[in-house]
Every structure is written in C-alpha cells, then in structure tokens.
Amino acid sequence: MTEDLVLRTARALAHEVGLDTVTPGAGAALRLLAAAGNARAVVEIGTGTGVSGVWLLRGMRTDGVLTTIDGEIEHQRIARQVFTEAGFPAGRSRIITGRALDVLPRLADGAYDLVFVDTEATSFAACVEAAQRLLRPGGVLALNGALADSRIGDPAARDVETVTTRETIKAIRESEYWIPALLPVGHGLLAAVRC
Numbered sequence: 376m377t378e379d380l381v382l383r384t385a386r387a388l389a390h391e392v393g394l395d396t397v398t399p400g401a402g403a404a405l406r407l408l409a410a411a412g413n414a415r416a417v418v419e420i421g422t423g424t425g426v427s428g429v430w431l432l433r434g435m436r437t438d439g440v441l442t443t444i445d446g447e448i449e450h451q452r453i454a455r456q457v458f459t460e461a462g463f464p465a466g467r468s469r470i471i472t473g474r475a476l477d478v479l480p481r482l483a484d485g486a487y488d489l490v491f492v493d494t495e496a497t498s499f500a501a502c503v504e505a506a507q508r509l510l511r512p513g514g515v516l517a518l519n520g521a522l523a524d525s526r527i528g529d530p531a532a533r534d535v536e537t538v539t540t541r542e543t544i545k546a547i548r549e550s551e552y553w554i555p556a557l558l559p560v561g562h563g564l565l566a567a568v569r570c
C-alpha cells in the first residue's frame with residue numbers, strides 16, 4: 376500500500392518526535408473498517424502525529440467527525456496541521472488533549488461507530504471496557520499492537536506488555552459482547568464487532 380505526501384510527511388514527523396505509527400497496511404485496514412461501517416462518529420485513542428487519523432478520516436463519511444485523544448499537546452499540534460494538509464476542515468476532527476482514562480468517561484454511550492485504540496498496552500483493558508460502552512451495536516473496535524512485537528505467541532514472553540495484550544485478547548475472545556478477528560497487518564490489528 377503506497378502513501379501520499381501527506382501521510383509520508385506525518386510519518387516522518389512521528390519518527391522525529393520518537394513516535395511509532397500504524398503501518399500503511401494497518402492504515403488501509405482502518406480506512407476499510409471505517410468505510411464498511413459507513414462511520415460517522417469515530418474515537419481514536421492515541422492521536423500521535425495524525426497518520427492513523429488521516430487513514431480513518433479517508434474511510435469515514437464526508438460528514439463524519441473523528442474524536443481523537445492524546446496526552447501530548449505537541450503531538451496533536453502536528454496532527455492538526457496534518458489533517459489540514461490532508462484537506463479536512465477543522466470540523467471533521469475533535470482533538471482532545473488528556474489522558475485517555477480521564478477523557479473517555481466524558482464521551483456518550485452507544486454514540487460511536489468505531490473506536491481505535493493505539494496506546495500503551497497497560498491501558499488496553501480499560502480502553503476496551505470504554506469501547507464496549509461507547510460503541511453502538513454493530514460498531515467496531517480496532518486495537519493496534521495485538522502481536523506485541525511478535526511476542527504474543529511465545530509462551531516464554533512474560534513481560535508486562537505481552538501479558539497484558541494476551542489477557543486483553545483472551546477477554547475479548549471469551550466475551551459475549553464481541554465478535555473478534557486478529558488481522559495480521561502491521562503490529563497486529565485486533566478487530567471486533569460489538570454485539
């Protein structure tokens with residue numbers, strides 16, 4: 376999957392500030408999920424410099440709004456510029472600065488079509504719990520990093536990130552609220568439909 380100048384620039388800016396981003400393959404999968412769900416209201420946890428945000432916005436309805444959360448105002452300053460460069464008017468994004476677990480309780484129940492989680496693994500369980508509340512029935516959760524840097528299937532890997540990711544995936548698989556599939560793109564995208 377090739378990326379245009381806007382995305383290549385956002386990716387380069389992310390590397391400058393020491394941030395990881397979704398890969399082009401994962402970005403395309405996010406755009407597909409947003410388009411398939413005709414998404415109008417999307418929550419993103421982990422704005423970064425806006426790479427995943429641009430992919431999501433490109434799959435959403437043209438009247439859709441991306442609510443994107445990040446604790447770092449400097450990352451979001453870059454993302455705001457990237458969204459503008461990508462041609463999205465300011466009204467297409469609601470950029471909220473704050474820790475995810477402080478911001479998420481302020482968002483409305485059942486009001487969102489897609490929730491994308493791209494933050495540290497230790498927040499996964501709380502973000503999934505929030506997504507369960509925020510998504511409408513048929514809405515989609517996408518969680519980036521599900522392969523835990525290829526350690527997910529290695530029983531000897533017991534570091535906190537891998538263990539947390541494993542536990543989160545297991546809880547989703549066993550839950551009556553989700554229909555999941557692990558998409559092996561990029562760092563691993565766990566997609567799950569809210570029942």
Ligand SMILES: C[S@@+](CC[C@H](N)C(=O)[O-])C[C@H]1O[C@@H](n2cnc3c(N)ncnc32)[C@H](O)[C@@H]1O
Nearest residue numbers: 396397421422423426427445446447474475493
């Ligand atoms: C991997 S980067 C996101 C990359 C972005 N999704 C992309 O693909 O362009 C993770 C981002 O999450 C933010 N972050 C980490 N923990 C957070 C938390 N608990 N609450 C809010 N933001 C957080 C970081 O500041 C960083 O910008």
